[in-house]
Amino acid sequence: MYVLDGICKVFDGRTFAVRDLDLKIRRGERVALIGPSGAGKTTLFRILNLTIPPTSGTLLFDGLESRHFSGRRLRDVRRRIGTIYQQHNLVPRLQVVHNVLSGKLGSWSVWQAVQSLIRPAELDLALGALKQVGIANKLYERTETLSGGQQQRVAIARLLVQNPEVILADEPVSSVDPTLAAGIVRLLIDLSETHCKTLLMNLHSVDLAFAHFPRLIGLKNGTISFDLPAAAVTDEHLAALYAGSGTEAAEEEIVSRAEPSFGRSCQPHLTG
Amino acid sequence: MQSRHSVAPVSLTLPARRHSTFRIVWSILFILTFLGSYRLAQVKPLLLLEPEGRRNIRTFVTGMFPPDLSWEFVSLLGRPIIETIQLSLMGTFMAIVIGLPLGLLATRSLTFTGILNEWEIVDSRPSVFLLRKGTYLLARAILSLFRTIPEFVWAFMFVRAVGLGPFPGVLAIGISYGGMLGKVYSEILEHVNPGPLEALQTTGASRVTVLFYGLLPQALPNLVSYTLYRWECAIRASTILGFVGAGGIGQQLEISMRMFNFNQVLTLVAILFVMVAGVDTLSARIRHAILDRSVD
Amino acid sequence: MRNLMVAGGILALMVWSYVGTEFSLRELLGGESAIQMLAYVRKLFPPDLSTQFLLKTGYWALETFAMSFLGTILAILIACSLVFLSSRNLMFAGLLFDMERSRPWVRVLRTLLCFSAKAVLNLLRTIPHLVWALILVFAVGLGPFPGMLALGIHTGGVLGRLFGEVIENVEVQPIEALQATGAGRLQILFYGILPQVLPECVAYTLYRWEVNIREAVILGYVGAGGLGQQIQIAISLFLEHRLLTLILAIYLIVTAVDALSAYLRSRMA
Numbered sequence: 001m002y003v004l005d006g007i008c009k010v011f012d013g014r015t016f017a018v019r020d021l022d023l024k025i026r027r028g029e030r031v032a033l034i035g036p037s038g039a040g041k042t043t044l045f046r047i048l049n050l051t052i053p054p055t056s057g058t059l060l061f062d063g064l065e066s067r068h069f070s071g072r073r074l075r076d077v078r079r080r081i082g083t084i085y086q087q088h089n090l091v092p093r094l095q096v097v098h099n100v101l102s103g104k105l106g107s108w109s110v111w112q113a114v115q116s117l118i119r120p121a122e123l124d125l126a127l128g129a130l131k132q133v134g135i136a137n138k139l140y141e142r143t144e145t146l147s148g149g150q151q152q153r154v155a156i157a158r159l160l161v162q163n164p165e166v167i168l169a170d171e172p173v174s175s176v177d178p179t180l181a182a183g184i185v186r187l188l189i190d191l192s193e194t195h196c197k198t199l200l201m202n203l204h205s206v207d208l209a210f211a212h213f214p215r216l217i218g219l220k221n222g223t224i225s226f227d228l229p230a231a232a233v234t235d236e237h238l239a240a241l242y243a244g245s246g247t248e249a250a251e252e253e254i255v256s257r258a259e260p261s262f263g264r265s266c267q268p269h270l271t272g
Numbered sequence: 273m274q275s276r277h278s279v280a281p282v283s284l285t286l287p288a289r290r291h292s293t294f295r296i297v298w299s300i301l302f303i304l305t306f307l308g309s310y311r312l313a314q315v316k317p318l319l320l321l322e323p324e325g326r327r328n329i330r331t332f333v334t335g336m337f338p339p340d341l342s343w344e345f346v347s348l349l350g351r352p353i354i355e356t357i358q359l360s361l362m363g364t365f366m367a368i369v370i371g372l373p374l375g376l377l378a379t380r381s382l383t384f385t386g387i388l389n390e391w392e393i394v395d396s397r398p399s400v401f402l403l404r405k406g407t408y409l410l411a412r413a414i415l416s417l418f419r420t421i422p423e424f425v426w427a428f429m430f431v432r433a434v435g436l437g438p439f440p441g442v443l444a445i446g447i448s449y450g451g452m453l454g455k456v457y458s459e460i461l462e463h464v465n466p467g468p469l470e471a472l473q474t475t476g477a478s479r480v481t482v483l484f485y486g487l488l489p490q491a492l493p494n495l496v497s498y499t500l501y502r503w504e505c506a507i508r509a510s511t512i513l514g515f516v517g518a519g520g521i522g523q524q525l526e527i528s529m530r531m532f533n534f535n536q537v538l539t540l541v542a543i544l545f546v547m548v549a550g551v552d553t554l555s556a557r558i559r560h561a562i563l564d565r566s567v568d
Numbered sequence: 569m570r571n572l573m574v575a576g577g578i579l580a581l582m583v584w585s586y587v588g589t590e591f592s593l594r595e596l597l598g599g600e601s602a603i604q605m606l607a608y609v610r611k612l613f614p615p616d617l618s619t620q621f622l623l624k625t626g627y628w629a630l631e632t633f634a635m636s637f638l639g640t641i642l643a644i645l646i647a648c649s650l651v652f653l654s655s656r657n658l659m660f661a662g663l664l665f666d667m668e669r670s671r672p673w674v675r676v677l678r679t680l681l682c683f684s685a686k687a688v689l690n691l692l693r694t695i696p697h698l699v700w701a702l703i704l705v706f707a708v709g710l711g712p713f714p715g716m717l718a719l720g721i722h723t724g725g726v727l728g729r730l731f732g733e734v735i736e737n738v739e740v741q742p743i744e745a746l747q748a749t750g751a752g753r754l755q756i757l758f759y760g761i762l763p764q765v766l767p768e769c770v771a772y773t774l775y776r777w778e779v780n781i782r783e784a785v786i787l788g789y790v791g792a793g794g795l796g797q798q799i800q801i802a803i804s805l806f807l808e809h810r811l812l813t814l815i816l817a818i819y820l821i822v823t824a825v826d827a828l829s830a831y832l833r834s835r836m837a
Contacts, residue, residue, distance in 0.1 A: 049748045052666045070669045079750030089745035094763045102759050106750025113755045155745075162749050294835065306641070309634035313712040320708060328707040358588035361581055420822040421815060424786045424796075428803050429811075433608040434601040438589040443596075512698050512786065519589070522698075529702050537699075545694045 001027045001166060001198045002048065007057035009043050009222075017043040019222040021057070027165075028196040030189065032209035035219035036242055041202045044219070045170045048200070049083045050074065062165075079106030082164030084155055084188070086171040092144035096135075096154055099143050100126040103162030122161075129157035133187070149176045152184060160191075167192060169201040173208075181205075185212060206238060335534030345536060349524065349543065356520035356547070359438050359513070360506035363445025367506075368499065370418070370450030375457030376483070377411035382461065384408060388469060388479060411454075418451025423509050427518045441518030445506050456498050464490045493562050500555040507551045511544055521547075608808075615812035622813070625798075629817045632794035635712045635719060635787070636780040636825070642720025643780075644773060646692070647727035652757070654685035654728065655735045663740055664753055689732070692725025701787045715792025719780050730772045734765045767836050774829040781825045785818055795821075 004023040010016055018040045025031060033041050046052045047059065050066065059066040061077060069077055082103075083089075090099045097120050104122065105113055112121060120126065130136045133153040138146060143154060152172065159167065169188055173181035185201070189212050192199035203209045209216055209230070216233050218225035218241040225241050226233065319325050340346075376382060384404040423444045430440030469486040477485065488495075514522020521540060528536035585591075595601040652658055659682040660675060700721050704714035743760040751759065788796015795818055802811040 046744075050667055051663070051744055051748055067669075069667065074667055075750045075752055077750075078748055081748065083745065083748045085741065085745055088739070088741040091742045091746075091760055091763050092739075093767065094759065098759065098763075102746055102751065103749050105746065105752070105755045105759060108755070110752065110754045110758075113751075114758055117758060158749070298832075305637060308630075309637045312631055312634040313638050313716050315638065315713055315716065316708075319713065325707045329703075332703055332706055355588060358585035361585040362589045362591055365582055365585070416823065417819065420782075420819045420826075422782045422785050422818070424789065425799055425815065425818070428799070429608065430605075432803060433605045434595075439591055439595075439601075442589050442591055508696060511696065515698065515789065525699070541695060541699055544696070544699075548694060 001025050001029070001062060003058075003060040005058045005060075007044075007047065007054045007059060009040075009047060009052070010055045016222050018047065018054070021222070021224060023217075023224070023227075025198060025200065027198055028192070029215065030192055030199045030213050031201070031215045031217060032213035033200065033202045033217050033219055034204075034206055034209050034241065035225070039219040040222040041219050042170055043222075045083070045168050045200070045202060049081045049168050050078050075106055079162065080164050081166045081168060082159040082162045084152075084159060084167070084169040084172040087148065087152070087175045089155055090143045090151055090158075092142075094143055096130070096138050096141050096143050096146070097123070097126050099154055100129055100157045100161055103158040103160070106162070125161055126157070129160035130154075132160060133157050149180045152176050156184065156187065164197070166198040167200070169199070171202045171204055174204050182208070332534055335532070336538040338535060339538040339542065340533065340535040341539065345539065349521070349540075352514070352519070352521040352524050353543065353547070355438055356507065356510045356514075356522075359441045359445070359510040359518075359520050360503060360551075362438075362442045363449060363506050363510065364499065364503045366442060366446025367449035367453050367502065370446060371415075371453030371457055374411045374415050374450070375454035375461070377407055378415055378454060378458040379461045380408065380458075381464075381466070382479070382483070382487070386466065388473065388482060412458075415451045415454040415458075418447050419449075419455065420451075421448065423448040424512055424516060427513045428516045431517045436517040436519075438519030441510060441513040441520065444513060444518065445509060449502055449506060449509075453499060453502060457495060460491050460494045460498070461487060496562055497559045500559055504548075504551050504555050507548055611808040612812040614809060615816060616807075616809040617813065621810060625795075625813055625817045628793075628795045628798050628814075629821045631712050632784045632788065632796070633781065633821060633825070635716045635792065635794055636777060636784040639716045639719025639723060639784065640773065640777045640780050642716065643723035643727050643776065646720060646724025647689075647731055650685045650689055650724075651728050651731040651735065653681055654689055654732050656682060657736055657738070658753070658757070658761075663744055664747065664756065686732075689725045689728035692721050693729060694725070695722065697722045697783050697787060698790060701790050701792055705791045710791040710793070712793040715784060715787040715794070718787060718792070719783060723776050723780060727769075727773060727776060731765070731769050734768045734772075735761060738764050770836050771833050774833050778826050778829050781822055 002023065002025040004021055007018055007021040007023075008016065009018040021044070033044070035041055043052075047054050050061075050069065053066070062080075064077070066077075091102075094102075098117060101116055101120060101122065104116075104125075108116070108121075115121065127136055127139060130139060133156050135146075135150055135153055135157075138150065138154075143151065146154065152175070155172075167188060172188065173184050176184060185208055188199060188201070191197060201209075201213070210233075214230055215228070216230050217227045218233075218237060220241055226237050228237070320329075380386065381388060384401060426447050427441055427444035430443045434440050434443075464487055468490065469482055472482045472486045510518075510520045511522045511525070514520040514524070515526045517523065521544065525537065525540045525544075528534075528540060592599065592601070656662070657664065660678040697718050701715055701718035704717050708714050708717075738761055742764070743756055746756050746760045784792075784794060785796040785799070788794045788798070789800050791797065795814055799811065799814050799818075801807070802814060
């Protein structure tokens with residue numbers, strides 16, 4: 001799905017966020033990205049979902065060179081890539097239904113989009129998606145009135161409506177309470193399994209990564225520290241990854257690894 | 273498992289869409305007001321396209337070029353420009369003198385509610401409370417009278433009462449801006465963090481001491497910043513006051529307009545532009561300096 | 569030391585403007601001027617409350633109201649037609665253009681368009697209402713119509729700048745997310761930008777309406793009808809009792825508009 005060759009991203013002409021990155025991701029693969037904060041994970045995701053162009057290197061998406069994307073073609077490719085952000089990715093004053101349906105903007109014309117703001121188009125699509133994440137009753141609420149966890153589920157509903165081939169999830173659960181977090185990760189994984197969608201997830205919690213992903217990539221200082229099957233990742237790898245990144249992050253990892261596995265407690269939220 | 277994650281039409285009772293009566297009522301009111309206003313204001317867009325209107329605009333615009341930069345005209349302007357600046361400054365000073373005391377009296381948290389008055393409310397006789405509340409209401413009424421009557425009407429009346437010149441202009445700006453400053457001062461003071469005031473009061477400080485040590489220091493950056501903003505407005509206003517004979521550059525503008533000397537009008541508008549822009553930048557600088565210092 | 573200098577500077581300014589404006593405290597507090605002012609105030613009473621005049625005053629007040637109302641609406645139209653062109657983040661810079669690989673001349677054209685829209689807004693804004701009114705009265709004749717146009721043109725410039733600031737400072741994360749779903753720029757405008765900026769823009773517009781009702785009175789002086797024109801007539805012809813009635817009408821209508829605008833703003837928030 002993705003082939004990255006020598007990707008660099010430089011901010012302000014001197015700060016390297018991503019340096020000489022080579023990466024191949026196959027269709028339908030599930031990959032977790034882990035690493036200390038400031039490792040360039042978010043920048044990498046913004047390059048992968050075609051928000052910012054790389055400073056140098058080549059990015060192939062489905063065999064197409066990203067350099068040639070522009071205008072309508074760029075939008076068509078963006079439509080095939082869905083992104084879940086850490087937070088703040090919804091329009092606060094818009095009703096939930098419009099935020100969910102904005103997943104359709106890539107395929108709608110401007111006119112259709114404006115009409116939908118007055119009278120929601122494809123309402124059953126939005127409702128179905130919201131039902132799937134368990135908050136169908138919030139359809140006409142203003143998004144800003146929802147809690148953080150509910151907003152993240154609205155974001156997932158938007159992703160469902162967008163129905164992309166690739167899902168990029170950038171720390172989707174770091175602003176959500178732990179029980180709900182597991183449920184959200186589970187939902188995204190199920191989605192990729194059942195519909196053979198490629199899933200890339202930035203994770204703060206190494207534990208979640210081990211539990212759900214067959215392939216782990218460690219990112220540090222904008223370069224790949226390791227890229228291995230989950231079974232092959234050892235404590236030495238992790239220690240090297242987090243070395244020198246401050247005790248706080250390392251401690252957090254240890255604490256999160258010590259947490260018990262996720263039980264059924266989260267299920268009612270998401271199936272309800 | 274599978275069916276759970278494919279997006280399929282669902283049979284679920286739809287949550288009702290909200291139709292707010294607020295919106296409907298106000299939309300109807302808006303349309304009615306619009307239609308009524310349209311009739312009342314004698315709107316005739318075609319007037320702009322009629323040959324006469326077009327000719328007039330052309331006369332005006334071509335008459336403006338080239339601007340009159342002759343020495344005899346420009347040398348006339350030095351005095352009015354300085355006068356305009358002086359008028360705005362003196363008017364603002366007077367507005368502070370009027371606005372500050374009235375503003376303090378119109379501050380609820382100083383006169384009859386809030387922590388500074390908790391004890392008195394319980395303690396004192398109702399007559400004292402009524403007196404305090406009465407003062408507050410009176411101060412507010414005066415402020416609102418001062419600021420709702422536009423400065424130009426004040427100026428007009430003062431010119432009638434004390435004669436032509438910048439003096440009535442100063443009075444007009446002082447009074448109408450005093451009303452605005454007073455109202456905003458009281459709003460700023462009412463929103464000051466009450467914690468430090470409470471602490472001061474427990475030390476046995478009197479109301480006046482609390483005012484000087486707790487209230488004003490906290491509110492000062494905002495008070496100064498708003499006063500500066502009003503000074504910017506005063507520069508603009510003092511150009512208008514000239515029209516009714518209250519001095520400044522507006523007087524010259526009116527004369528040039530009356531004499532159909534549009535090239536002079538252009539010069540004057542350009543000068544006005546430079547003055548307003550200059551004052552805007554200056555006051556923005558001062559404001560930034562004050563606000564930055566207060567953050568440290 | 570620094571404070572002393574500031575205080576000295578302010579004092580110097582005060583003295584300078586005190587002398588320059590022929591201001592006189594003594595005059596104000598007890599001299600000839602004070603007596604004249606009192607005499608003038610006494611002449612104002614009682615207000616002319618005859619039914620006939622009250623009816624006329626009501627009509628003029630409505631005329632002034634209509635001028636401010638339509639002027640504000642015209643201002644919204646002018647501001648909205650220019651503000652999107654004048655917003656850098658919609659025209660050529662920032663997130664929405666990071667991946668754009670359009671030809672250089674397209675980019676230059678967009679930049680130019682943006683700056684010329686900004687320039688037009690600045691021009692509208694910096695020329696005061698009164699000057700606009702003078703020009704327009706000259707062009708289309710006396711009456712509230714030129715007054716309304718003058719208010720609309722000047723306020724259009726003011727609102728255009730205010731709206732532009734709101735749009736350029738809009739929260740970008742939701743917009744990044746919309747763009748990542750493949751939304752086009754116009755769609756992002758409707759889904760991401762307008763919903764975010766609308767409440768603030770409405771509040772600004774209502775504030776300007778409050779300003780405009782006062783300005784509408786002033787414009788009457790140069791022949792734009794309404795209460796202002798009548799005030800000019802009353803003062804020039806020494807009709808002091810009528811003047812007081814007119815002033816009361818101004819007080820009422822300005823207070824009413826302030827209250828209405830405050831109510832609407834509180835409902836929007």
